[in-house]
Amino acid sequence: MKLIISSILLFCTISAFGQSQQTHKIVFQMATDVQKEQSSLARQLNNVLDYWPDAEIEVVVHSAAIQFMMKDQSIVESEILKLQKRGVTFAVCRNTMKRKGVEENQIITGAHFVPVGIAEIVEKQESGFAYIKAGY
Amino acid sequence: MKLIISSILLFCTISAFGQSQQTHKIVFQMATDVQKEQSSLARQLNNVLDYWPDAEIEVVVHSAAIQFMMKDQSIVESEILKLQKRGVTFAVCRNTMKRKGVEENQIITGAHFVPVGIAEIVEKQESGFAYIKAGY
Amino acid sequence: MKLIISSILLFCTISAFGQSQQTHKIVFQMATDVQKEQSSLARQLNNVLDYWPDAEIEVVVHSAAIQFMMKDQSIVESEILKLQKRGVTFAVCRNTMKRKGVEENQIITGAHFVPVGIAEIVEKQESGFAYIKAGY
Numbered sequence: 590m591k592l593i594i595s596s597i598l599l600f601c602t603i604s605a606f607g608q609s610q611q612t613h614k615i616v617f618q619m620a621t622d623v624q625k626e627q628s629s630l631a632r633q634l635n636n637v638l639d640y641w642p643d644a645e646i647e648v649v650v651h652s653a654a655i656q657f658m659m660k661d662q663s664i665v666e667s668e669i670l671k672l673q674k675r676g677v678t679f680a681v682c683r684n685t686m687k688r689k690g691v692e693e694n695q696i697i698t699g700a701h702f703v704p705v706g707i708a709e710i711v712e713k714q715e716s717g718f719a720y721i722k723a724g725y
Numbered sequence: 726m727k728l729i730i731s732s733i734l735l736f737c738t739i740s741a742f743g744q745s746q747q748t749h750k751i752v753f754q755m756a757t758d759v760q761k762e763q764s765s766l767a768r769q770l771n772n773v774l775d776y777w778p779d780a781e782i783e784v785v786v787h788s789a790a791i792q793f794m795m796k797d798q799s800i801v802e803s804e805i806l807k808l809q810k811r812g813v814t815f816a817v818c819r820n821t822m823k824r825k826g827v828e829e830n831q832i833i834t835g836a837h838f839v840p841v842g843i844a845e846i847v848e849k850q851e852s853g854f855a856y857i858k859a860g861y
Numbered sequence: 862m863k864l865i866i867s868s869i870l871l872f873c874t875i876s877a878f879g880q881s882q883q884t885h886k887i888v889f890q891m892a893t894d895v896q897k898e899q900s901s902l903a904r905q906l907n908n909v910l911d912y913w914p915d916a917e918i919e920v921v922v923h924s925a926a927i928q929f930m931m932k933d934q935s936i937v938e939s940e941i942l943k944l945q946k947r948g949v950t951f952a953v954c955r956n957t958m959k960r961k962g963v964e965e966n967q968i969i970t971g972a973h974f975v976p977v978g979i980a981e982i983v984e985k986q987e988s989g990f991a992y993i994k995a996g997y
Contacts, residue, residue: 613984629924636979653765684772704776711855711857715749721979725892725925843908843909844909846993847909847993
């Protein structure tokens with residue numbers, strides 16, 4: 590009996606406070622075409638990973654930022670490829686691609702695709718990710 | 726006895742994980758007077774509602790964005806009226822209105838008014854809304 | 862026995878819903894060098910404190926915003942000193958300082974220092990702070 594109650598208590602404790610004991614999970618929103626901000630984001634992602642090598646990071650790219658993820662156009666293409674090797678996921682909004690006439694093969698290799706960028710950010714927050722809006 | 730314990734366990738589970746099973750709730754912060762970003766927000770809200778017709782969405786408008794919600798001045802007035810019909814709430818900061826000398830009757834019909842825009846965004850986050858900062 | 866179960870139930874309830882009954886906790890991200898936005902932030906912080914005098918507020922300053930926190934350079938130095946007296950914490954990113962060659966004694970008195978600004982914002986969100994991205 591006591592064991593059962595202890596288990597419940599432990600379960601509740603973990604449910605309520607467990608997040609801070611887990612891997613840090615962060616979703617970044619990238620929505621600007623300002624190149625200085627795109628370089629800043631690449632640097633910030635590396636800084637966070639230097640500090641927390643196990644952090645689970647997803648960057649959701651949409652709207653004016655689509656060029657950030659385009660082959661031969663992105664000023665941070667090599668940084669993005671390196672960040673993917675460090676475990677960062679880049680999720681590109683299909684709605685934006687459709688509106689701007691961008692095809693999957695124009696996007697930097699390794700990217701993921703999501704139907705609606707903002708919905709993806711919402712779902713990540715719902716599943717316990719902290720949210721950071723990139724840009725200034 | 727077992728029934729009681731099961732109930733507690735169920736209650737804890739719902740408390741901890743219930744949010745992801747509910748309607749998606751999103752609070753947007755709109756604080757910029759850049760017109761391109763105001764059009765983007767209107768489009769994004771429609772995209773999210775096309776994807777999640779039952780999403781509960783509030784847009785908090787404050788600071789430089791007040792013109793976004795002003796009759797005969799907003800470049801997205803007709804979109805805002807349509808979005809209200811789709812269930813989106815627009816909450817305008819009274820502090821901003823006071824500082825800029827804007828009266829209630831100058832604001833697009835159907836808007837709500839809140840004393841402090843940022844406090845409203847905080848309260849929405851506290852009650853389980855995901856947060857999206859509009860603009861770039 | 863009933864007392865124990867009641868206690869567990871109470872504990873779970875507090876764990877799940879307690880946040881909304883506590884002091885409002887807010888972490889602001891300040892990352893822009895646009896002076897108009899720096900003045901806006903100072904005003905917004907005062908507005909929130911006028912509305913919620915007990916709010917626990919931390920402003921994390923990083924990237925291009927570092928000048929916001931520099932003695933004799935910040936256009937809101939006197940406001941920052943007053944806000945500190947009202948209980949606001951200003952946390953400056955050491956990574957940014959290192960990259961820009963800024964020393965601790967160049968930063969407005971009373972500031973805190975954190976290794977990675979974005980990591981600080983993430984930790985605050987993990988511990989129940991609402992997040993507000995300053996700027997437009």
